[in-house]
Amino acid sequence: MSLSGDDAGGGADVGEVSAPLPDPAAGAQAPSLADLARNSTRFARAWANLVASEAALARINLGRMLLVTLFIPALTVGIVAGLDGVLAGLLYHLVADWAVVFGGVAIFNLILLFCVLLVLRRWWRTLSLPRSREALTRLWRNNDDNGTAGKNPNPQGDG
Numbered sequence: 001m002s003l004s005g006d007d008a009g010g011g012a013d014v015g016e017v018s019a020p021l022p023d024p025a026a027g028a029q030a031p032s033l034a035d036l037a038r039n040s041t042r043f044a045r046a047w048a049n050l051v052a053s054e055a056a057l058a059r060i061n062l063g064r065m066l067l068v069t070l071f072i073p074a075l076t077v078g079i080v081a082g083l084d085g086v087l088a089g090l091l092y093h094l095v096a097d098w099a100v101v102f103g104g105v106a107i108f109n110l111i112l113l114f115c116v117l118l119v120l121r122r123w124w125r126t127l128s129l130p131r132s133r134e135a136l137t138r139l140w141r142n143n144d145d146n147g148t149a150g151k152n153p154n155p156q157g158d159g
Contacts, residue, residue, distance in 0.1 A: 047135075054129045061123040068120065080109060 031039075084105050091101040 026126065039128060040051065045130075049109045050135060051129065051132050054126075054132050058127045065120060065123050068116070074114075 087108055088105050089100050091104050092098065095101060
């Protein structure tokens, strides 16, 4: 069934909306309802693609965060303990004072923990969809033609 209601003549596809051709004698005309619908559809599709791509990135980084979070105990016990032993042996060979060795190993562990937290923080920021929020804010500010800042304008005017 076509948009006009008849089934004859091949009909228009639901996705196709043919806009009437502008009258060249009338000069520049305002955009038609079909143009508005077409542009609105393109805008909605672009917005949906942006949100979907950012959601996919957030999902990937959420998976990474969960994986790293689950491996923190294993990393602490395995890798850090092994590195601490090697570092303590090297420092004791250089300094020959166990108090300095334990302090140096503790500082090394704090630096390593700080680096892991920075990586987790960077991944966490992508979960809030920052580009979508920025695009919506920019759209809101740039297309406030009636100066209402989101409030409903008074249709009767000021008087």
